[in-house]
Amino acid sequence: MSYSYLSHLECPQCGEHYSAEVVRQLCTCGSPLLVRYDLERLKTEWVKEELSNRNPDLWRYHELLPVVEKEHVVTLGEGMTPLLALPRLGEDYGISTLLMKDESLVPSGSFKARGAAVGVSKAKELGVTGLAMPTNGNAGAAWALYSARAGIEATIVMPQDAPKITRSEVALAGAKLYLVNGLISDAGAIVAREVADKGLYDASTLKEPYRIEGKKTMGLEIAEQLGWEMPDVILYPTGGGVGLIGIYKALQELQELGWVQGPLPRLVAVQADGCAPIVKAWEEKAERSQFWPDSVTAAFGINVPKALGDFLVLKAVYETDGVAIAVSDAEMSTEQEKIARLEGSFICPEGAAAFAAARKLAQSGWIQPEDRVVVLNTGAGIKYPDSVQTDPPLLEIGEFI
Numbered sequence: 001m002s003y004s005y006l007s008h009l010e011c012p013q014c015g016e017h018y019s020a021e022v023v024r025q026l027c028t029c030g031s032p033l034l035v036r037y038d039l040e041r042l043k044t045e046w047v048k049e050e051l052s053n054r055n056p057d058l059w060r061y062h063e064l065l066p067v068v069e070k071e072h073v074v075t076l077g078e079g080m081t082p083l084l085a086l087p088r089l090g091e092d093y094g095i096s097t098l099l100m101k102d103e104s105l106v107p108s109g110s111f112k113a114r115g116a117a118v119g120v121s122k123a124k125e126l127g128v129t130g131l132a133m134p135t136n137g138n139a140g141a142a143w144a145l146y147s148a149r150a151g152i153e154a155t156i157v158m159p160q161d162a163p164k165i166t167r168s169e170v171a172l173a174g175a176k177l178y179l180v181n182g183l184i185s186d187a188g189a190i191v192a193r194e195v196a197d198k199g200l201y202d203a204s205t206l207k208e209p210y211r212i213e214g215k216k217t218m219g220l221e222i223a224e225q226l227g228w229e230m231p232d233v234i235l236y237p238t239g240g241g242v243g244l245i246g247i248y249k250a251l252q253e254l255q256e257l258g259w260v261q262g263p264l265p266r267l268v269a270v271q272a273d274g275c276a277p278i279v280k281a282w283e284e285k286a287e288r289s290q291f292w293p294d295s296v297t298a299a300f301g302i303n304v305p306k307a308l309g310d311f312l313v314l315k316a317v318y319e320t321d322g323v324a325i326a327v328s329d330a331e332m333s334t335e336q337e338k339i340a341r342l343e344g345s346f347i348c349p350e351g352a353a354a355f356a357a358a359r360k361l362a363q364s365g366w367i368q369p370e371d372r373v374v375v376l377n378t379g380a381g382i383k384y385p386d387s388v389q390t391d392p393p394l395l396e397i398g399e400f401i
């Protein structure tokens, strides 16, 4: 038994293979690289019953993760989040089995901690001492915190409008923090220059192959939590799309291992109507998206005007007979309130977008009442205190209701 069954890196665009023993960013053809494992060997050496004795975190799947030596694991206990039944909301949508994979409980309050845990651990294993990345907030926060724990120096560039709490997380962790008067794409251009000038590791979305591996554990967990049965539909708030690509990859790997059977769930990429390049491409049956100018949405994590991995997101949606759908910011806030009132959960605007999409798809009949539906809540609502406006009455001392 090996700790990891890591085999090599593969380009999903041109098919080129690379060694996973040295730092690699993109393929020479410009595509992101995917991590491949020796699934044939793993199939004969690993049984799912072994998982029952393991810790409830994402490292329980270490055979399917890229960190080769256990001592290189940098963890804050991320993973194995609840898969919560939402019966009252399900009734409201007319769906009998509505489940929320609740990522608000991971360290740093968003699922970005999964990508950071695996990405930073692998960077450390490869001998990286300094990294840089653009972010809409949550990824930068997670990577700054995990980098601090790993002893790696992080440089983070985020839009001025990114959620303020994420600035605090980055600064407190001792990373170098820069704001840009622009979007994540503008932050990306700054990072690219800094990486070239200083020889840093580029931890931008999909420019290193390992973040996907952390995010794919959401798919592994969903399968395990459902007793190795697949749901019918999974809805995911899509920015860079790493989570969706990761979930798709995880389920395919489980299929190859023979741990799950049957058709894969229909994957739904949800975007905001103020930034919906993937939805537009899907409607046009295109293979790639086009840059979405002047993008705007309160769901900051999905404000990505052009994703490097757009073709992988679209492929996952096409191949599973899924859809891509946009919702408005108003629909998100209505849904956010609805979920708090019916189910007691304060979810993030991105998660609320995915729920609003589930409502629409149930209304249109694309989701059937008997479908088993999993919606990803990618982060904690409390990271976005400004997403809710309140005006409670103020009582003076001695004044009563």
Ligand SMILES: *Cc1c(COP(=O)(O)O)cnc(C)c1O
Pocket: 110, 111, 112, 138, 139, 237, 238, 239, 240, 241, 242, 243, 244, 301, 302, 348, 350, 351, 378, 379
């Ligand atoms: C980053 C982010 C997303 C989008 O994630 P991708 O996998 O890059 O598409 C969704 N929700 C939240 C809260 C995020 O921070």
Ligand SMILES: [Zn+2]
Pocket: 011, 012, 013, 014, 015, 016, 027, 028, 029, 030, 031
């Ligand atoms: Zn290639």
